[in-house]
Amino acid sequence: MTLSNDDLLAFDRERLGMIEGAPRALLDKHEDVYRAQLVAARWLDRYREGRTSQPQYAANPHFEAGIQGTLTDIVANLRRGDFLPGGRIYEDEMKRLTADEQSD
Secondary structure, three states: OOOOHHHHOOOOHHHHOOOOOHHHHHHHHHHHHHHHHHHHHHHHHHHHHHHOOOHHHHHOHHHHHHHHHHHHHHHHHHHHOOOOOOOHHHHHHHHHHHHHHHHO
16 A cells, blocks of 8 residues: 555645645655655654653653654655755755865
8 A cells, every 4th residue: 555645745734834736746846756755754743743652752851842843843844845956955955065066
């Protein structure tokens, strides 16, 4: 059994600042690369949610809050397509690479 596109796109776009059609357009453009990122985001979301039910993680609430926030941020970046060509993080890394090469 495989996850359908609808399964992978079942997340709150408004919370990520995305318009309704944006994820489907990214899927059409980047296909399997974006699907893989959506699978990773889905897994990280469930992992993050599972941590809250495990008592060993409650021992240090400040540390756990940091972990929760970090995982939430990474999931958002994956779902927004920030790591895809044209995405914010991808383009920032390409600019940084170009700048580093020019400084050598």
